[in-house]
Amino acid sequence: MQKYKNIGFKLTPQRLAILSYLEGNTEHPSAEDIYKAVSAQFPTMSFATVYNTLDTLRDRGYIIELNIDPAKKRFDPNIKSHHHLICTSCKMIKDVHGEFNLNLPQLMKDDFRITGNHIEFYGVCPVCLKRK
Amino acid sequence: MQKYKNIGFKLTPQRLAILSYLEGNTEHPSAEDIYKAVSAQFPTMSFATVYNTLDTLRDRGYIIELNIDPAKKRFDPNIKSHHHLICTSCKMIKDVHGEFNLNLPQLMKDDFRITGNHIEFYGVCPVCLKRK
DNA sequence: GTACGTGCAAAGGTTTTGCATTACA
DNA sequence: TGTAATGCAAAACCTTTGCACGTAC
Numbered sequence: 001m002q003k004y005k006n007i008g009f010k011l012t013p014q015r016l017a018i019l020s021y022l023e024g025n026t027e028h029p030s031a032e033d034i035y036k037a038v039s040a041q042f043p044t045m046s047f048a049t050v051y052n053t054l055d056t057l058r059d060r061g062y063i064i065e066l067n068i069d070p071a072k073k074r075f076d077p078n079i080k081s082h083h084h085l086i087c088t089s090c091k092m093i094k095d096v097h098g099e100f101n102l103n104l105p106q107l108m109k110d111d112f113r114i115t116g117n118h119i120e121f122y123g124v125c126p127v128c129l130k131r132k
Numbered sequence: 133m134q135k136y137k138n139i140g141f142k143l144t145p146q147r148l149a150i151l152s153y154l155e156g157n158t159e160h161p162s163a164e165d166i167y168k169a170v171s172a173q174f175p176t177m178s179f180a181t182v183y184n185t186l187d188t189l190r191d192r193g194y195i196i197e198l199n200i201d202p203a204k205k206r207f208d209p210n211i212k213s214h215h216h217l218i219c220t221s222c223k224m225i226k227d228v229h230g231e232f233n234l235n236l237p238q239l240m241k242d243d244f245r246i247t248g249n250h251i252e253f254y255g256v257c258p259v260c261l262k263r264k
Numbered sequence: 265g266t267a268c269g270t271g272c273a274a275a276g277g278t279t280t281t282g283c284a285t286t287a288c289a
Numbered sequence: 290t291g292t293a294a295t296g297c298a299a300a301a302c303c304t305t306t307g308c309a310c311g312t313a314c
Contacts, residue, residue, distance in 0.1 A: 205304085
């Protein structure tokens with residue numbers, strides 16, 4: 001985890017465990033997923049620490065908070081601009097890389113300072129398709 | 133409200149009030165917004181009735197449930213395919229109509245049965261821009 | 265009378281907060 | 290010693306649920 005050497009906040013063992021769990025993770029885990037995973041290593045880990053760390057990481061731009069799932073927040077360590085394909089049946093989320101041409105009407109570009117965008121594709125994943 | 137004559141479920145006064153509040157509403161109100169608004173008319177209105185009605189309307193395709201706001205669900209009576217522009221400062225949501233070319237990689241189109249998409253544009257609205 | 269809707273309160277799930285304790289420079 | 294993080298429990302918030310009561314065909 002040398003890359004986090006200069007991350008700008010204390011790298012406690014708990015935070016390292018969270019970072020390590022998130023590293024390269026494409027499952028878009030929820031706070032609870034993360035809590036469960038790092039609890040195996042740190043039995044005293046608390047939700048407060050998980051949320052505190054996630055908030056800090058998000059505020060510093062190391063992770064992205066996803067509002068895709070109405071039931072709970074999910075977190076994505078992939079901060080490169082990308083989009084998501086969501087299975088409406090099992091809620092699985094798959095990354096979508098690719099360029100899309102998203103030119104807003106000029107009127108809106110005049111009014112708003114646009115900072116980004118995110119596309120959600122909805123569908124049914126192969127696993128759920130097969131199950132029916 | 134003649135248009136709801138054959139809506140397929142009982143049009144109680146409470147439901148009519150909710151429908152009437154939603155009609156043409158572009159504010160993307162939350163359940164609480166709706167509850168507050170119709171409570172003025174029906175002081176005994178309960179959240180159970182609001183959620184029950186919203187669920188029914190959503191299941192029958194009369195409204196869309198938006199997961200845009202991490203804090204709460206919002207509801208949109210505009211069922212025509214459209215997208216949204218969200219002010220990251222005040223959370224205001226503006227409709228975006230327009231066609232965007234969203235062709236997924238062929239690989240994903242083979243695997244998934246794609247059913248729809250939704251674009252979120254992020255930015256800062258004119259009001260918030262001025263306030264700073 | 266039956267089926268459905270309403271309304272209240274309680275419960276459920278996720279996230280936040282207060283505060284005492286702990287760790288580290 | 291001082292600053293920041295941890296961990297526990299409680300609280301807050303949104304949403305769902307159970308159930309008794311009402312209402313309408």
